[in-house]
Amino acid sequence: MADKNATRSIREKIITFWKSEEQIPSAVREIASVLVTVGAVVAVLLLVCGTWPAIVTIESESMVPHMNVGDLVLVVAADRYGTLQSMEEGNISGYAKFEMPGDVIIYRPNGNTDLHPIIHRAMFWVEEGEEIPVMIGQRTGIYTAPHAGYITKGDNNPVIDQIGWSNYRNLGGPIEPVKKEWIIGKALYRIPLIGYLPLNIVPVIIIVVGAMALHELYLRSRAKRDEEINTGKKVRP
Secondary structure, X not given: OHHHHHHHHHHHHHHHHHHOOOHHHHHHHXXXXXXXXXXXXXXXHHHHHOOOOOEEEOOOOOOOOOOOOOOEEEEEOOXXXXXXXXXXXXXXXXXXXXXXXXXXXXXXXXXXXXOOOEEEEEXXXXXXXXXEEEEEOXXXXXXXXOOOEEXXXXXXXXXXXXXXXXXXXXXXXXXXXXXXXXXXXXXXXXXXXXXXXXXXXXXXXXXXXXXXXXXXXXXXXXXXXXXXXXXXXXXXX
């Protein structure tokens, strides 16, 4: 009986706290509402896109003019809404994305999960040991693929990723052909400029939380003033 009474008492305290119009419970409800909304958005994105992250922000000019810094890009799994096609395949099939043949893929360089993913166009598929001619400065060289994968390139870059960076962000070596398991997804749509918000997520969060707190204080102050006017008495804060 004592345990049931204790459980009931705890439940009643939680309900009382949750329904309270005081400042702290109100703030907790606001934060909980935001978290629930974010969770619902994440669930919908996972369901629609089939991969994560389902949204990325363009942080460099390597895809200009088809993608610009600050663009927000919706990412879907490689097999969603059609088979992934390289530029080579797109030239044959007529398929184009972001104004050029083939898909733009989002991949983890050499499968490294500690680095930001790269968003570049899939140029063509190579097999292990395959040799391909490449331009290195003013001369033609030969690139030998260490394993099978996609050769990739930024639309605004002069050379392919696999020779463009000898040690991308301390990766420990050059970027290798992109294995299928390294691909997070392919770019579906882009929204200009909206991506500046994620790029500055910390100050945005501070501004949003601050605005929520000020709004709550304003509502409480107005309610207190209205009650004082109606009753003609000072209301304890």
